[in-house]
Amino acid sequence: MFPTNPEHPGELIDRVQAAVAARTPLHIGGGRTKSFYGDAVQGEPLSTTGWSGIVSYEPTELVVTVRAGTPLDELEAVLAERGQCLAFEPPRFGAGGTVGGMVAAGLSGPARASVGSVRDFVLGARFINGRGELLTFGGQVMKNVAGYDVSRVLAGSMGTLGVITEVSLKVLPVAPAEATLVFALPQHDALEQLHRWGGQPLPLNASRWEAPDRLHVRLRGAVAAVEAACERMARDAGGTRLDPAPAATEWTGCRDQRLPFFQPPSPELCLWRVSVPQTAPVLDLPWTPLIEWQGAQRWWWAPASAAEQIRTAAAEAKGHATLFRAGSEGPMGVPCFDRVSPTLDTITQRLRAEFDPAGIFNPTPTLD
Structure with a gap:
């Protein structure tokens, strides 16, 4: 210090x-x-x-x-x-x-x-x-x-x-008004509904889908816009409005990864983050995710050994996967970040050579 x-x-x-x-x-x-x-x-x-x-x-x-x-x-x-x-x-x-x-x-x-x-x-x-x-x-x-x-x-x-x-x-x-709606929708239907709402003039601010089939949507903006959106979205998908205090606690828990989902089901599992386009469909993976960012960020608990399966599914959806938190056994030799394209790798190396020519800042250990 x-x-x-x-x-x-x-x-x-x-x-x-x-x-x-x-x-x-x-x-x-x-x-x-x-x-x-x-x-x-x-x-x-x-x-x-x-x-x-x-x-x-x-x-x-x-x-x-x-x-x-x-x-x-x-x-x-x-x-x-x-x-x-x-x-x-x-x-x-x-x-x-x-x-x-x-x-x-x-x-x-x-x-x-x-x-x-x-x-x-x-x-x-x-x-x-x-x-x-x-x-x-x-x-x-x-x-x-x-x-x-x-x-x-x-x-x-x-x-x-x-x-x-x-x-x-x-x-x-800070937005003048905020409201959170919750809908009983399975994953596929929730993604489809988010895509429809995304094309409409609604003050969408955040979303979260998690088991068992619950979609949370947060609205922020002018008072009149938020109230009108609540009425319209409730008609569209039958949602109910949450009280502000518990809703705020849940969004804070999502932000800081304190929701129950973010507690590992078993110590050896890793937390995987998959980044895909918002319009990506349900991914063919055998675990139940938590989905944010209107479909663009998806979390799974899965073993490190599932790296190829998860990264293949992400790539097929035109996205990538990150081993965000390793389990108790560590990453098991699996790189945390997905392999980047040759072009991006070249740019990265040029930047590092320009600003850190001696390679002293946060270097990763050399593997034998």
């Missing part, structure tokens, strides 16, 4: 420069609340939690600039005081999660399909590259030689491009 400096993250830069000189790998992290996610990395721990604080906040401009080690709960509390929020609902897998970890992991919550991802809300960033240089991107967007908007490329980079020190984020006002 480093003491907070009001101007410059000098201690972090010193650590990176020393690691570069010694060719010592660094394991970058914040609150370590997402340490289960992704392939294992090696290196000396480098924590950003001491570099915290909100640098600037302009509620009328809907922009906040915050240091990477700032607790996510702290930022959201400040925004809530002004009736604003991070609309993409970043998951919180435990106390202590940081803004830098939120950006590096690139994970979004239930509203992702309607409002966008973390990347869509990143306006700018500062980070320390693999040469120990503090770089700034954003505003008048600076681009590297390959022409990428680097501040957004950092979202989901898993700490492999540099040590994020500061980010500027777009925030949004």
Whole structure:
């Protein structure tokens, strides 16, 4: 941990420069609340939690600039005081999660399909590259030689491009009205109904289907729009409206993976995330999923040995699969992330070579 400096993250830069000189790998992290996610990395721990604080906040401009080690709960509390929020609902897998970890992991919550991802809300960033240089991107967007908007490329980079020190984020006002409807629909019918509603001018914000045949739909927007949508959707599929307090608790549980579904049925099973187009049909897999994002994100508990079966089903639906949480036996040699295309792999390698030429940031162990 480093003491907070009001101007410059000098201690972090010193650590990176020393690691570069010694060719010592660094394991970058914040609150370590997402340490289960992704392939294992090696290196000396480098924590950003001491570099915290909100640098600037302009509620009328809907922009906040915050240091990477700032607790996510702290930022959201400040925004809530002004009736604003991070609309993409970043998951919180435990106390202590940081803004830098939120950006590096690139994970979004239930509203992702309607409002966008973390990347869509990143306006700018500062980070320390693999040469120990503090770089700034954003505003008048600076681009590297390959022409990428680097501040957004950092979202989901898993700490492999540099040590994020500061980010500027777009925030949004909390919606004036919200309602949750629940429908008794089997998986196929629920997906079909979501597709129909998706083509209509309805304030859909989030959805969740889970066994036994229950579809939850959250509406957010103007009061009149939400009320009209509730009446129309109830007529379409016979839904009932949930009380606001328990509905909010359930959506928070979905966001933070605290719903009963996210408790492993048995310790050795892995949690798989499958990303597919919203219009993808029911996938031919023998397990019962939980489905979010109007059909685009689907979760299964299945053994690591089912990797080929799951990834084949995802590919046939023009999607991909991630081993999100390993079971008690570990990933059993299965890569957490799906193989990327040669083109995307080339781009990734070029970015890493540009920003981390010595390969010291969050490297994965070399397999014999």
